[in-house]
Amino acid sequence: MESSWLLAFLLPAIIIATEAAFFVGGGGGGGAIQVGGGGGGGGGGGGSVWIGGGINPPNTTPSSASKLTKAYTALQAWKSAISDDPLGILNSWVGSNVCSYKGIFCSDSLDYTGNPTGKIVAAIDLNHANLKGTLVKELSLLTDLSLLHLNSNRFSDEIPSSLKYLSSLTELDLSNNNFSGPFPSQILYIPNLQYLDLRYNSYTGEIPDELFNRNLDAIFLNNNLFDGEIPQSLGNSPASVVNLANNRFTGAIPFSLSYMGIKEILFLNNQLTGCIPDGVGMWAGLQVLDVSSNSLTGHLPDSLSCLSGIEVLNFGRNKLSGVLPDLVCSLRSLVNLTVSGNFFSGLSHGCDRLAVGGGFDFSFNCIPGREMQRPQPDCAAVPGGGLSCLRMMKPFVCGTMVVGAEAAVSPPP
Numbered sequence: 001m002e003s004s005w006l007l008a009f010l011l012p013a014i015i016i017a018t019e020a021a022f023f024v025g026g027g028g029g030g031g032a033i034q035v036g037g038g039g040g041g042g043g044g045g046g047g048s049v050w051i052g053g054g055i056n057p058p059n060t061t062p063s064s065a066s067k068l069t070k071a072y073t074a075l076q077a078w079k080s081a082i083s084d085d086p087l088g089i090l091n092s093w094v095g096s097n098v099c100s101y102k103g104i105f106c107s108d109s110l111d112y113t114g115n116p117t118g119k120i121v122a123a124i125d126l127n128h129a130n131l132k133g134t135l136v137k138e139l140s141l142l143t144d145l146s147l148l149h150l151n152s153n154r155f156s157d158e159i160p161s162s163l164k165y166l167s168s169l170t171e172l173d174l175s176n177n178n179f180s181g182p183f184p185s186q187i188l189y190i191p192n193l194q195y196l197d198l199r200y201n202s203y204t205g206e207i208p209d210e211l212f213n214r215n216l217d218a219i220f221l222n223n224n225l226f227d228g229e230i231p232q233s234l235g236n237s238p239a240s241v242v243n244l245a246n247n248r249f250t251g252a253i254p255f256s257l258s259y260m261g262i263k264e265i266l267f268l269n270n271q272l273t274g275c276i277p278d279g280v281g282m283w284a285g286l287q288v289l290d291v292s293s294n295s296l297t298g299h300l301p302d303s304l305s306c307l308s309g310i311e312v313l314n315f316g317r318n319k320l321s322g323v324l325p326d327l328v329c330s331l332r333s334l335v336n337l338t339v340s341g342n343f344f345s346g347l348s349h350g351c352d353r354l355a356v357g358g359g360f361d362f363s364f365n366c367i368p369g370r371e372m373q374r375p376q377p378d379c380a381a382v383p384g385g386g387l388s389c390l391r392m393m394k395p396f397v398c399g400t401m402v403v404g405a406e407a408a409v410s411p412p413p
Helices: 007-014 062-080 137-141 161-165 185-189 209-213 232-234 278-282 304-305
Strands: 021-024 047-053 083-084 104-110 118-123 131-133 147-149 155-157 169-174 196-198 202-205 216-218 227-228 241-243 250-253 264-266 270-272 289-291 297-299 312-314 318-322 336-338 343-347
Touching: 021 137, 062 083, 062 137, 137 161, 147 216, 161 185, 216 318, 278 304, 289 318
Parallel strands: 118 147, 131 155, 147 169, 169 196, 196 216, 202 227, 216 241, 227 250, 241 264, 250 270, 264 289, 270 297, 289 312, 297 318, 312 336, 318 343
Antiparallel strands: 021 047, 083 131, 104 118
16 A cells, blocks of 8 residues: 555556556555555565666657756756755766656647647656755756655755645655654645645644545554644545554544545554544545544444444554444454453453454453453453443434534443
């Protein structure tokens, strides 16, 4: 998932045949991105990364030549802002033929009739290049750039606000670098951006509401230092994959979870509290839900029964309680269910029949007759026992929208 989901589709059309090329070794975890696939993974894109050169472009029209001249200006300005290049990638960044630069990919520009008019810079792929430096405002001159992949480098400092002028950019991967400070809101104004990857940096503070109102298909913010509450606008996002894992988010999971297109969402290893909202049942196409390693309390919502396509449910290492219901264990697509490290006091008949192992983990709860459970003194006082999760009226109808607010309240004394 860490690599681009469009790169394999676009590169055959945009890569110039190369005379000199090499591989910069992969590593850094993960595999190719799939819509709805897993999102844990390490350090941005995985696998070996092609950083290729190219042949001299043919004669170009004045329009195309002008664009390549601007590309030369942009890339030379960027080269001057890179202070360390241990793999010698920038040694090829000499002369005006930018299509021969390693990591730069050109394609044919077409006029309105479909006739080629010359070469343009369509993609930059410097994944795993280990470059140290900053991004420069002149990159905004690359107005035909569709992909900018810079994962596993040592870039730092601010992202230039001028990147909002990259009107053709659809994928931005800045994962596994040294960026820090608040969320770089300027990138939300890149008009056609679909894939945003900021994983494995040191960003801090709250994430803006506007993030989930943008037309992004994949959002990776995991393994930063973001904090504060997750915006209520999360339910507005058209993304198929959202990864918020391994940050410092607090508060409750937003109850406005209503978008139907989400395939995978990860909240694991934050500081979330309160109940799991009924709204998760609105995600009819959800395949992966991971809320593990938080401080969630209360019972599981009946709306989970609507997740007919769910394959992975991870509720582990929270403070959930009650009897684990059949409506969860009988989900027909479920292959991995983890509820370990909670305070569940029993299993319904359907859950009890599931074999331990093979993707089902009920350990370290308070379930009588099961091995590897909590000591009885730990089960005497269930965390959040005075918490009551407000739920939708039963019977729950799958596909209906959440009306009104849902909250967790303490009963009156």
